Amino acid sequence: xxxxxxxxxxxxxxxxxxxxxxxxxxxxxxxxxxxxxxxxxxxxxxxxxxxxxxxxxxxxxxxxxxxxxxxxxxxxxxxxxxxxxxxxxxxxxxxxxxxxxxxxxxxxxxxxxxxxxxxxxxxxxxxxxxxxxxxxxxxxxxxxxxxxxxxxxxxxxxxxxxxxxxxxxxxxxxxxxxxxxxxxxxxxxxxxxxxxxxxxxxxxxxxxxxxxxxxxxxxxxxxxxxxxxxxxxxxxxxxxxxxxxxxxxxxxxxxxxxx
Amino acid sequence: xxxxxxxxxxxxxxxxxxxxxxxxxxxxxxxxxxxxxxxxxxxxxxxxxxxxxxxxxxxxxxxxxxxxxxxxxxxxxxxxxxxxxxxxxxxxxxxxxxxxxxxxxxxxxxxxxxxxxxxxxxxxxxxxxxxxxxxxxxxxxxxxxxxxxxxxxxxxxxxxxxxxxxxxxxxxxxxxxxxxxxxxxxxxxxxxxxxxxxxxxxxxxxxxxxxxxxxxxxxxxxxxxxxxxxxxxxxxxxxxxxxxxxxxxxxxxxxxxxxxxxxxxxxxxxxxxxxxxxxxxxxxxxxxxxxxxxxxxxxxxxxxxxxxxxxxxxxxxxxxxxxxxxxxxxxxxxxxxxxx
Numbered sequence: 001x002x003x004x005x006x007x008x009x010x011x012x013x014x015x016x017x018x019x020x021x022x023x024x025x026x027x028x029x030x031x032x033x034x035x036x037x038x039x040x041x042x043x044x045x046x047x048x049x050x051x052x053x054x055x056x057x058x059x060x061x062x063x064x065x066x067x068x069x070x071x072x073x074x075x076x077x078x079x080x081x082x083x084x085x086x087x088x089x090x091x092x093x094x095x096x097x098x099x100x101x102x103x104x105x106x107x108x109x110x111x112x113x114x115x116x117x118x119x120x121x122x123x124x125x126x127x128x129x130x131x132x133x134x135x136x137x138x139x140x141x142x143x144x145x146x147x148x149x150x151x152x153x154x155x156x157x158x159x160x161x162x163x164x165x166x167x168x169x170x171x172x173x174x175x176x177x178x179x180x181x182x183x184x185x186x187x188x189x190x191x192x193x194x195x196x197x198x199x200x201x202x203x204x205x206x207x208x209x210x211x212x213x214x215x216x217x218x219x220x221x222x223x224x225x226x227x228x229x230x231x232x233x234x235x236x237x238x239x240x241x242x243x244x245x246x247x248x249x250x251x252x253x254x255x256x257x258x259x
Numbered sequence: 260x261x262x263x264x265x266x267x268x269x270x271x272x273x274x275x276x277x278x279x280x281x282x283x284x285x286x287x288x289x290x291x292x293x294x295x296x297x298x299x300x301x302x303x304x305x306x307x308x309x310x311x312x313x314x315x316x317x318x319x320x321x322x323x324x325x326x327x328x329x330x331x332x333x334x335x336x337x338x339x340x341x342x343x344x345x346x347x348x349x350x351x352x353x354x355x356x357x358x359x360x361x362x363x364x365x366x367x368x369x370x371x372x373x374x375x376x377x378x379x380x381x382x383x384x385x386x387x388x389x390x391x392x393x394x395x396x397x398x399x400x401x402x403x404x405x406x407x408x409x410x411x412x413x414x415x416x417x418x419x420x421x422x423x424x425x426x427x428x429x430x431x432x433x434x435x436x437x438x439x440x441x442x443x444x445x446x447x448x449x450x451x452x453x454x455x456x457x458x459x460x461x462x463x464x465x466x467x468x469x470x471x472x473x474x475x476x477x478x479x480x481x482x483x484x485x486x487x488x489x490x491x492x493x494x495x496x497x498x499x500x501x502x503x504x505x506x507x508x509x510x511x512x513x514x515x516x517x518x519x520x521x522x523x524x525x526x527x528x529x530x531x532x533x534x535x536x537x538x539x540x541x542x543x544x545x546x547x548x549x550x551x552x553x554x555x556x557x558x559x560x561x562x563x564x565x566x567x568x569x570x571x572x573x574x575x576x577x578x579x580x581x582x583x584x585x586x587x588x589x590x591x592x593x594x595x596x597x598x599x
Contacts, residue, residue, distance in 0.1 A: 053480070055476065055479075074479075074484070075476075075479040075480060076478075076479045076480075076481075076482050076483055076484045076485070077484075079479070079480055079481060079482035080482040084480060084481075084482075085480055087476065087477065087480070091473070091474045091477065092474075093466075093469070093470075093473065093474075096466075100466065103463045103466045103467075104466055104467050104470045104477070104478055104481050104483065105481035105482065105483075106463075107463050107464065107466070107467050107483065108481050108482035108483045109482065109483075110482040111482070126463055165477065165480075165481060166480075168481075169481065169482055
C-alpha cells in the first residue's frame, strides 16, 4: 500500500437511454488486494466490470491500469495488458474436453509473451500446458477431470474453467463476476481457498458478488453500489454499519415502522 | 421414424472398428487402416478419375470443372459460416474480383495464365479482405445482407464508370496451354484445399476460429483481436473464390460482368445445405449433385428452377442434416431398436 494503485477507476459514468447505470463511481485497487464489489440486483456491478474491461464504452471518467490510461480501449488490448475477467454466464465449448477450452487464451499474444504458454511451447504442447493449469485450479488429473467434455462438468468446475481461462494469460488482476453464484455449499467451501491461493501467488482480485459471507472472508475492502452510485466503502464490518447499505439490502426502516 | 411404437427407441452405437481405429492404434492392422483411408480414397480417386471416365463426353468434362469452381466457393462458404460465424453471400464478388484481376494481369502485363491464377488468388483475396473490413463487426444475417450488396455494387460500378471494358468485359485473355492441365489444376486444388482446411480447423488456430463464432466475448477477454481472425477467415474464403474466378477467366478467355452473377453466391449455400454444413467435404458432395442436376434440367427451360427448388425443399425437409453427416453416421455407427 501507499504506492500507486494497480487499477484506478475515476468518476466513471454510463447511461443506457434514460437509465443512469453508473454515476461517477471511483475505485482504487492496490497490488495484492482482494476488493469486493457488492450491491442489490441492477445496482450497476456488471456494468462497472464491463466498462473497466472495455466491453462497453463509458460515457465519462477514466480507467488507469498499471500506469496506462486504458479508458475505452478494446477488450483484447486490455486483456493483453494483464487485466482479465470472468463472465457471469459461462459458455465454454461444451462439445470439447475441458482442457481444449484453454487453447484459445494460450494462443493469445500475451500468453506467448508472458510464458503462459511456457516459453513458446518449448516444454510441451498447448494441450499439456492447459492440463497443468487445470490441475493447478482443482481439476483432478488422476480422475481424468480435465479430459471430460465440458458439457458433462458440474457448475463448480465450469466456474473454475472460467478462472483457468484467465490464469492462462498470467494476469496481474482478475475481475471475477460472481464466481460463487450457482455453486453448492461444498463447491463454495472449496472455492474460497482457491481464491486465497491465487492471492498468495500475487494476483490481485476484484470480486463482484452476491454471496456476502464468502466475500467478507476474502475481501480486505468492500465497495457497495446501489442504483449506479457508490454508497459505501471500507472493510466488511465498516460497510455493514452504513445505514444506506442496510437500507439497500433490507429495505428502509420507515417501512418497518409502518408495518 | 419413431412412428407409433411408443415403447421402442432407436439406439445408436459406435461400430467396433470405429473405436479401434481411433488414435494411434489404427496403424496396428490393415483392416483399421483401410477403414480410415477408404472413404478418403474414394473421394480423392473419384474426383481425380472423373474427367478420364468422361473422356468420351467433353461437355461433361467441362461440367466437372464448373462443379469444382462451385465446390471451391461452397467450401469457402462452409468455412466462413460454420467456423468463423460469418454467413457470406459475397461468392459472386470473390469470383468477379479473381476474374478481373487475373484478366488484367494477363492482358496488361502479359503474365502467363499459369502464373496469373495463383497471383490473382492472393491479390484478389487481399482486395476482397480490405473491402470487407468495414463489415467485419457485423455477425450472422446482417453480414449476409451487406455481403450480398458487394457483387451487385461491383457490377453496377463497372457498368456505370465504363472501366475494365465496361459491359463488354475484358477480351483477349490467354487460355490454358493444355486442356488436361486446365482440368487438373482445379481438381487438385479442390482436393488439397478440402484436406488442408479440415486439418486447419482441428489445429489450435481452428479452435480460435470456432471461438470467434461461438463465444466472441470470451475470445476478446482472452486477449485475442477477433477482427484479425475474422479478416483471416474472409481472406481464406475469398482466396478460394478468386481462384475459381481466375480459372474461369482463362477457360472462357474473357472476364465480364456475368462473373459477378448471384449464382456464385447462391448455389454454394444450396450445396452446403445438401451436403451438410460444417463438414467441409459435404459442400463438395453437394456441388457434385446440384450442378449436374442443374445441367440436366436445362432442357426444361424455365421449369428448371422449379424442379431445383423442389429438390432443395425435399432435402431440407427429409434430410436437414445433409448427406455427409448422414453418411458418416451410417459408416461409423450401427442402429438398433431397443425396448424401453
